[in-house]
Amino acid sequence: MLEQFTFVGFLFLVALFLGLFMFGVPWLLRLRPRKSSSYKSDPYECGLRPHGEAWVQFKAQYYIFALVFLVFDVEAVFLFPWALAYHHLAFYAVLEGVIFILLLTAALIYVWRKGALEWM
């Protein structure tokens, strides 16, 4: 079992290396502007000077998007073993999974009809 995860561990090390590499190279080479100014230390935003704070209070509406994402993430995790067993299931067992999907589809339609998915 663990041998199958060797590749995942390898990818993990590559990802770790890439992250450290991008932070480490400028640090090692001491890459910094010769003359520092407030313009140069601004975060880059398509060439425009950013204004205002980044730490602002967001609308409660965004929470709905995160929650819809969570609900369908959980649904996917529930449905995956069901889908794997699909060929070994009786008809009513397949129907149970379909009911599961239909209930959540109804919830999605409800959220949609309420206009909670409109961009504000």
Next chain:
Amino acid sequence: MTQLVLFVIFGAITLAAAIAVVTARNLFHAVLWLLLAFFGVAGLYVLLEAPFFAAAQLFIYMGAIGVLIIYALMLTRGVMRQQVPLVNDQWALVAVLAVALLAVLSWLFLQHTWPTVDQAVGPDSLRTLGEALVDPGRYGFPFEVASVLLVMALIGAVTIVRER
């Protein structure tokens, strides 16, 4: 041997990140440490030969719950910017309760005989789980109730947001 080394590594990641969660003075940093703790637990699931739970841990906890907590923080005004104090005036009472909880949990942990099985986890264990999930005699009912629970969570959230 490899398993032991990996267990120590992932256990250390989980514990260190969990300690960092409660000692971080910035709430946003605490959330990021919490995600690292979730990752450590996913590694422990892999060592337990439960790759499905490891994937579910990454999907749901690191992915969805992490995003949800960060969104919840972004809804609060300025809370995550402040260097919040770590203790309030009830810290002594909490310390006593925490030690008591630790004592009870340790006692239960030591007292319980942990059953083990001889056979290894089969390659089609996930299919067995899928069959058990929709078997009316086993987890069929909880499976359907889970979908109702998810629907309730969505409707509740929409109701709360609409009221504002």
